[in-house]
Amino acid sequence: MPTSKSRWIRRAGGLVAAVALAFTATACGGDSETGEGKGGGETVLKLIDPGNAGVLAYAMKSGILDQELRKVGARVEWGGYYPSFTAATDAIRSGAINVQSGAISPALGYLSSTQDIKIFSFGDPVTDQRAGAGDGLVVKPNSSITSVQDLVGKKVAVNRAGHGEYLLLLALEQAGVPADKVERVYMQPDQAAGAFAAGRIDAWVAIVDAFPEAVAQGARVIFRGRDLPSDDLSITVASNKVLNENPKALQTYLKVVQDLTAEQRLNPEKFQNVFEDKGPRAADGARLTNNIETARYANPPRLPKPDDTKSIEAVNALFNKYNVLPNKVDPAAVVFDWSKVPS
Structure with a gap:
């Protein structure tokens, strides 16, 4: 692991520009002033830049998503x-974004202040130990921290009301460590990467692409999210407006992502370095190996099941116990009801 702060910070900057979340998308049409609804009132799915790897990067390059969306009046x-x-x-x-993927925890964080989205798909957890890095808590290689109990009195970076804060609170509960004995420092992954490199925090619950990047740079892992009894399933949300306006566009989006995820599991190399195999966005070495193994074991998104409500309730209960959410959330009201959509 580099000891130079500058290298860590350069890598942190590369992280922000490099890889996007696994799936994310959409918006809706109708308002000519915003540019939505152009081309005959079609629904506009506004996706984040998917970066250089993954199913959405492949969909962007191949045009397959646009091709399928045109069949249901969307782009x-x-x-x-x-x-x-x-x-x-x-x-x-x-x-600016009308569909976003993540986990139950940040969706609840959002819904505690604004109720204009609903969860429309879930993803089952990846538990196979052969999978890629995942997410978890990291420390510097020379840190005195060797267990969750050692976090007492330490500063730990997490994203507020998100997956990072959820994993830390869950790990503390499992270890019997009072949450008020550990200082949670609220930072987004790009901010935390710089703070971690500079030694301004003692530990970091790194998520999404930040965790494998930190591990590739030599950070020492204290726990991984998949080793905890987590209820924080992956999810995708959409705005109420687009769900009500054109649910078939989201069904199409989901089907494309499901099909590409299935293909990715069989041929993960095809979904790496989609646009560039050289430069700051390209992965190689240990980072590329991790990306391939992550893709190989990725679970496709699926429609909600009745038991998913129990997972939402469990995440909500943990957040409520530690007063994470500014307002209460009704777990029964946050999932889109697909049964009301005509077949």
């Missing part, structure tokens, strides 16, 4: 990049 628009769901909340509120 895709590619936008900016956000390193996590919590980092994208302002864009979701403004309508």
